Amino acid sequence: MEKTAVEKILARVTGQAEIKPGEIIYPEPDTIIMHDGHAHKFLRELCEMGVKDLWHPERIMIAMDHRVPALNPSIAQSHKETREYVKKYNIGHFFDIGDSGITHQLQIERGFARPGTFIVTRDGHSPTGGAVGCFAISIGQDILPYLALGNSWLRVPETLRMNLTGETGPGVLPRDVAQSCAKLIGPDQADNRVIEFGGAYVENLSIDGRMVLCNIMVEIDAVSAFINPDQKCIDYVRDLTDQPFTPVTSDDNAQYAETLELDVSTIEPIVAAPPDPDNVMPISSVAGKQIHQIFIGTCAGGMLDDIRAAASILKGRRVAPGVRALVAPSTQRILEQATKEGLISTLTQAGATIMVPGCAACSGSTGPLADGERCMTTATSNKPGRMGSKNAEIYIANAETVAASAVAGKIIDPRDIVSPS
């Protein structure tokens, strides 16, 4: 029978010939990923049980990304504990502050997410790895059995095929397409499904852009997202790692639970207004609202493409008085590359504050919002309370829109700056 790529990957990691949606399986991951927000807690739990050896410590990756550098002595203590457990359990891959970044980008950048691989993480946005043909899922709190025994249960998801055709217009970036897909698919159609993207738009998209598409599907609670690895993807991954991989793609007549089409030329620059990331609307409907902070960063919007887009707007301009402009490259390497390209000095000259690579303001741990404040961001979520006060408003948009709004001091259509009339 014709199969989807995800079904083929799951067949490999369970040793089963046939995998059917809905079935409970027990797959063994190629990599298990944790971060500083929880790694110490899970490893302590296993240590307290008396576990001496982990299943495959060389398959475990831990990165410091959430609360870096430590914000208070209690967090510093948890970081210390993480480093101690890394040694105790011979964890194979540990990325400490200064050589780290958000796990969801790092899994690709450091060669863990490769075409055909299967990754489990505690944190939610790992489906970003689908950009390079990796089936990456979040298993939430259920990471202990993977660490100790190498498997846990998984309900085999169905696959929804999302075909994207056409070319985007001015001011429209992959983020607008991703949010529009989230709105079109919605949580009910995404439930227990993998979203497989394809079509001419995706073929022409950069890997950064593909990461955005896959990442945002988490916000409608898709199990994961996936893009069949093409030559562009294979070349990209080969540049990053010497580790072997076998690309896996969906068969031409694979059975999809549903197939949706979207012509991206119909998409305008959008915002996702509170309270949910799929509350997507044209920017014109909220234009003019005063803002107090912008934040460009996170696993959904801190890639090199995003930093470049922000810098293209802020070059030679100034952030408006009364607006705090925060920028956090997703990883240390992105920060290094952005520095090489002169993007960081462009941003700082415009009045932006560069934050430590990592999740930064996305979880509200640094740069939180006060009551009544409004923020424009490329971050993952706009749920009330996500960045500090529950009485603050978060609007999601692409990096150009966010940067343009920083200059204007209010929400504006990026095309007003990109192509002034």
Add this chain to the structure above:
Amino acid sequence: MTEALIFEGRCWTFGDDVSNDDGLMDRNFFRNRIFEPDQLAPHVLEPLSPAFAKEAQPGDIIVAGKRFCYGNPHPQGCIGLKERGIAAIVESVQNTPYRLMVTMGVPFLPFANDVTKQANYGDHVRLDIAKGTFENLTSGKSLQYEPLPEFLIAIIAAGGSKDHVKKRLIEAGKIPA
């Protein structure tokens, strides 16, 4: 909660979209990294129903609509719910909270179509998680749903993923009994 995962008590009804953060539990408990069951238990569902938080008793049953516990899979709400000894029967639960509830050992029965139409607040109800049976002892109606897969029932019966892993590790001879 009994070994057999059978619950009997008062029915507490909720509609669709009971969120995890700020529904099942105030998000600040996650923010403050509180994991202690005794600290979380008194606050279960407090944002939506202070009466539930105060009055619900072990054996009571939540009857809720679609997308129960949706949102970021922070464990605080489930830790509190389990500590209270309360079960849930819901019309639907999305993939992430489905996994979260199993992992945290919350006794629940998902995909119970139209169950919210079969029970009212205050009814005396009975739920057998392993068999998938829901009885409204006030109205006399009995409903049969598909139970969770056996492996998942075993995790819930063990008290959640952590206790189940412990059991598996002992069985594998990797840690002492």
